[in-house]
Amino acid sequence: MRRELLTIGxxxxxxxxxxxxxxxxxxxxxxTPAYVDEVSGYRYYxxxxxxxARLVALLRQLDMPLARIAEVTGAEGVEAADRLAxxxxxxxxxxxxxxxxxEYLRGRLSGRSCEMYEKFVVETVDVPERLVITETRHTLADELPAWIGASLGRxxxxxxxxxxxxxxxxxxxHSEVSMESDGPAESCVPVADESAARAWAERQGRGRETRVRVEPAARLAYTRITKAQVAHPQILTAFEAVEQWMAAEGLEMAGPxxxxYFADWDAAGAEDPVCDVAFPVR
Structure with a gap:
């Protein structure tokens, strides 16, 4: 058998x-070698x-993680090609x-932040007290968009x-969400019937950290952004624009x-307004 095998060299x-x-x-x-000599430890293929062997080497040149390489090499034909795609x-x-x-960081480092903020129009609005059902989660930035969509849907x-x-x-x-900080973030939906909402929360238990609470009345400083601008890091510029405006107006942050999200996300186009980024102020 070993005569038919190749030495590692x-x-x-x-x-x-x-x-x-x-x-x-x-x-x-x-x-894995086809055979390893138990005495010498020599490998044969x-x-x-x-x-x-050549495929593994090429996949590693794509910086593909080992687990993904194993998936590709473990498949055949179209399935392997689809996994690579x-x-x-x-x-x-x-x-x-x-x-x-x-690009966002280049703007900040080159001192063009003011130019980046100028495209955002900041206003204030008074919102009434509301009853909300909520779901809270500690999440990093890469998982945040999927969680927001799923939790608001629920x-x-x-x-x-x-x-x-x-x-x-x-x-x-409630705290920063980034690749290093996991919040938490809280999805909230205003509802009309308090007794029904509290009964719903009792049925949920604590599996997803769901609850009912009262969101107090507040004055919000906000700017309206498009669906394209919701993506990271464009949305950071919008938040910073509101903070800059608040400082210029002598307003203090009064909450997180x-x-x-006031529009139908799925129906909206990239340039359609879908979201207000806001800070409670006093």
Whole structure:
């Protein structure tokens, strides 16, 4: 049997890889030798493993995580190609977000922040006291958009049991949400029937940190943004524009910042207004 196998040196030459790389792939579980001599520890490979070795090397050049490499190499044909395509779509989305963040930071570092803020119109509005059903979660920035959509969907569905939705849904940030800080964030939906809402909260228990509370009346300083501007980091510029305006007007923050979603998100286009970013002020 061993006569039909290739030594690690011969296999490395065929695969155009180093023996060091092959030992690493073995250690990572990506390419296991066909046979290992128990006495000498020498590794031997089959000739038909060359293609897999080359594939692993190329996938690593894409900075693909080991778990994703195992998924691709463990599949065949169209399925393997689809898994690679899904990974690359994730990479392109991440790079696009990083490119936007870099532009945002260039503006801040070059002193163009004032120009960035000028495109936002800041106003104030008085909002009444409201009864809200809420869901709270500690979440990092990369998970936040998905959680907001899912939690507001759950709460809007629950509002049918609580007299119906009685105002625009909103998200309150009780502490910073970033890639290092996990909030918490609180999704809120105003409802009409307090007794029904409290009965609903009792049925939920504490599985998702749901509750009913009264959101006090407040004056909000806010700016209206489009669906495209909701994306990170554009939305940071909107929040900073409101903070700059508050400072210029001599207003103090009177509560945690929030995002108020007043439009149908799914029906809105990229340039349609969908959200107010706001701070309670005094």
């Amino acid at each position: 011969a296999f490395a030459a065929r695969a155009r890889l180093s023996a060091k790389a092959l030992r690493l792939y073995d250690r990572l579980g990506l390419l 089959r000739a038909d493993q060359v293609e897999r 899904a990974y690359w779509a994730d990479v392109e989305a991440r790079v696009a977000g990083q490119r936007t963040l870099a 709460l809007e569905g629950a509002a049918k049991e609580c007299g119906g939705v009685a105002g625009a849904p909103f998200v309150v940030y 910042c929030r995002e108020i």
